Amino acid sequence: MPKRIKSRKSKIGTAPGTLVHVGEHVSEDVKITRISYNKENFNRAVYEDIEKCLSSCRDDSINWINIDELHSIEIISDIGKRFSIHPLILEDILNTTQRPKIDIDNNYIYIVVKMLYYDKSIKEIKSEQVSLIIFENYILSFQEFEGDVFDDLRRRLELDKSNIRAKGTDYLAYSLIDSIVDSYFDIIESIGNSIDTIEDILMSNPSKKTLDDIYKLKRELIFLRNSIWPLREVLAKLVKSEYELIEDKTVMFLRDVYDHTIEIVDIIETYRDILSGMLDTYLSSVSNKTNEIMKVLTIFSTIFIPLSFLTGIYGMNFEYMPELKFKYGYLIFWIITIACTLSMIHYLRRKRWF
Structure with missing residues (x-):
């Protein structure tokens, strides 16, 4: 200057x-x-x-x-x-x-x-x-x-x-x-x-x-x-x-x-x-960029909230949890996880978030 x-x-x-x-x-x-x-x-x-x-x-x-x-x-x-x-x-x-x-x-x-x-x-x-x-x-x-x-x-x-x-x-x-x-x-x-x-x-x-x-x-x-x-x-x-x-x-x-x-x-x-x-x-423009970034982060957070809930429950090591010894528990867990993820994506698309 x-x-x-x-x-x-x-x-x-x-x-x-x-x-x-x-x-x-x-x-x-x-x-x-x-x-x-x-x-x-x-x-x-x-x-x-x-x-x-x-x-x-x-x-x-x-x-x-x-x-x-x-x-x-x-x-x-x-x-x-x-x-x-x-x-x-x-x-x-x-x-x-x-x-x-x-x-x-x-x-x-x-x-x-x-x-x-x-x-x-x-x-x-x-x-x-x-x-x-x-x-x-x-x-x-x-x-x-x-x-x-x-x-x-x-x-x-x-x-x-x-x-x-x-x-x-x-x-x-x-x-x-x-x-x-x-x-x-x-x-x-x-x-x-x-x-x-x-x-x-x-x-x-x-x-x-x-x-x-x-x-x-x-x-x-x-x-x-x-x-x-x-x-x-x-x-x-x-x-x-x-x-x-x-x-x-x-x-x-x-x-x-x-x-x-x-x-x-x-x-x-x-x-x-x-x-x-x-x-x-x-x-x-900077504000819009920030909003877009926050929107993406919010979408990812929203998708992973139910997954975090599920992993939080089954991450507990209580002795008498009935699903712990279930033969197909791991497979069912992944089926539920993927279903929740697809459901959240479908829901967010219907709301026109992305």
């Missing part, structure tokens, strides 16, 4: 706005990627120093700065000073336990989104926090690890005739969120395939592993729902409210993403209902 709650011990007792990284990192190196583009030009470069990255940005272009690995507090602090970002926002960027949310400032919009992956080998959903800060000509994205779902978006930006090259940072932010939401459908599809597989097993030969798989998928769906449901609130605010950084033309696209999140949540609820029904089916 994946670890869902990250330790916040390092945050205990610190003042608000204190920059402390909460989370894990797999690499000691921080990767800073800058993409600058406009209608005519596109440029992409990777840096290790944030100052060199910022100094290479162009005012006549849209500048997308992406940072992989958040353990470098110095880099986050330098970015905060350069763009006048509130310390509480910087604290939230470093604290990777945030739920999806949105904060509005006079000069920027801060958005937290959960980027999710479905590991098919272990059938678990892995989560990564992505923080976006939208400015007029800049958009900053912060990721916990290297690797994301934005490769298709980057390829679109490289194309000279791409429509996105003629739009602002609000449309780029929409494209980033849309890429993340689209990846949710892949997770939903994988979970749906797993449910179909479990359903087939449930109808044929359910086992203890089937029950474990059902509970595991239920946990995954709960985690998925908790990661996506708050995103609806974020998108609703972007769609219903008027912000200078969000153009009216972009609102229509954001509304489309909002509809996708509603669709995903509805599918999740449907899958949860299906799994609950499968759990009931499994318990009913």
Whole structure:
């Protein structure tokens, strides 16, 4: 089972706005990627120093700065000073336990989104926090690890005739969120395939592993729902409210993403209902198996009750039992035994016990 709650011990007792990284990192190196583009030009470069990255940005272009690995507090602090970002926002960027949310400032919009992956080998959903800060000509994205779902978006930006090259940072932010939401459908599809597989097993030969798989998928769906449901609130605010950084033309696209999140949540609820029904089916199947076993045992017990009675009587060694010295007593005993057995079988069949 994946670890869902990250330790916040390092945050205990610190003042608000204190920059402390909460989370894990797999690499000691921080990767800073800058993409600058406009209608005519596109440029992409990777840096290790944030100052060199910022100094290479162009005012006549849209500048997308992406940072992989958040353990470098110095880099986050330098970015905060350069763009006048509130310390509480910087604290939230470093604290990777945030739920999806949105904060509005006079000069920027801060958005937290959960980027999710479905590991098919272990059938678990892995989560990564992505923080976006939208400015007029800049958009900053912060990721916990290297690797994301934005490769298709980057390829679109490289194309000279791409429509996105003629739009602002609000449309780029929409494209980033849309890429993340689209990846949710892949997770939903994988979970749906797993449910179909479990359903087939449930109808044929359910086992203890089937029950474990059902509970595991239920946990995954709960985690998925908790990661996506708050995103609806974020998108609703972007769609219903008027912000200078969000153009009216972009609102229509954001509304489309909002509809996708509603669709995903509805599918999740449907899958949860299906799994609950499968759990009931499994318990009913196990109960029926137990009943069948008890029925067989009861039939055997019923057949052997009169036989046990007979053997109990003639197992007594009283001296004056008249049948003890009877010449054909043993044969008669077996005749009576077989007759009793056949009579009990006939009686139980008439009662439709088997």
